[in-house]
Amino acid sequence: MIKKVLVSQPAPTTEKSPYHDIAQNLGVEFTFQPFVKVEGLEAREFRSQKVNILDHTAIVFNSRNAIEHFFHLCKELRVTLPEDMKYFGISEKVILYIQKFVQYRKRKVFFGSSGHWPELLTVMAKHKTEKYLFPLSEGTSLEIAGQLDQKKIKHTECAMFRTVQANLDEDTFKNYDMILIFTPVGVQSLLSNFPNFNQGDIRLGCFGDATAKAIEEAGLRVDLKVSGSIAESLGNFIREENSK
CATH class of the missing domain: 3.40.50.10090 (Rossmann fold)
Structure with a gap:
């Protein structure tokens, strides 16, 4: 079951975001923690x-x-x-x-x-x-x-x-069922902050081919690759996972 999702981006400033709709419709809790900074x-x-x-x-x-x-x-x-x-x-x-x-x-x-x-x-x-x-x-x-x-x-x-990579707290990824990463630098940040990161049952979702490649090259599993609408792809993925 996917109930808690960590999104490696800043929190949306309005309720007009795909995450708000998914949270309302599927009962999923989202936490926002940027893995990178500009x-x-x-x-x-x-x-x-x-x-x-x-x-x-x-x-x-x-x-x-x-x-x-x-x-x-x-x-x-x-x-x-x-x-x-x-x-x-x-x-x-x-x-x-x-x-x-x-x-x-x-x-x-x-x-x-x-x-x-x-x-x-x-x-x-x-x-x-x-x-x-x-x-x-x-x-x-x-x-x-x-x-x-x-x-x-x-x-x-x-x-x-x-x-550039952000400094993350040691408990950043704990207790989450899924993590969404959007750039190769985000993958690097995860691994630099947590060199012993063990994916286990945590689903990794990513945006784009370059980020997916970075995840796979790190020896991790890509569970969801989004190339179009985040709302549609993520929503469908969570429904399928939670119906198993």
Whole structure:
């Protein structure tokens, strides 16, 4: 039976989350404990990449972290963004976050319809003359880089933040029936904090192929791999497990 699930992310700020619905419908208790934390790069670290933000006419964001650290770096570097700068987001939910830093209604904003790269790439292809800048996490690569090259869309990738391991309490994973992990760094954090971690009957759920690979390479068992809707996949998995 799965009754208690540990989610290695910050707690949702509203009840409009898949976990709230699953908790209500299936009687599952969720606890939120981030396994990783995000840190912005310092100005000197960014400068070492020799990327000039103002050489670009459009910024592409794939997460709120990218937005947060992009604007913080611009402030630290004393970069004044022109009003005609275009902003592209992987989804409307992500791009709306720029309101925290600029007047949204006065900016040229575009976003994908589904939260996935193919849809955003289609939107970007309609603006082929732009010079795109992609703020990314250190050590990650842009999965659509090859497609951008094929379409002859000018783009630059740069690191503006990094994901590092968090320090976890020794009782973090105890008494849980399932743990959800979302990044390879999250797997590393679990193993670094608990080198003698014994999975046993604990189900491990993960998001994406890279995280699943990291779990398997650590000699652990992947019980659920989510590539689409967390709500649907997790809900179905818990129903199946609890019906046994």
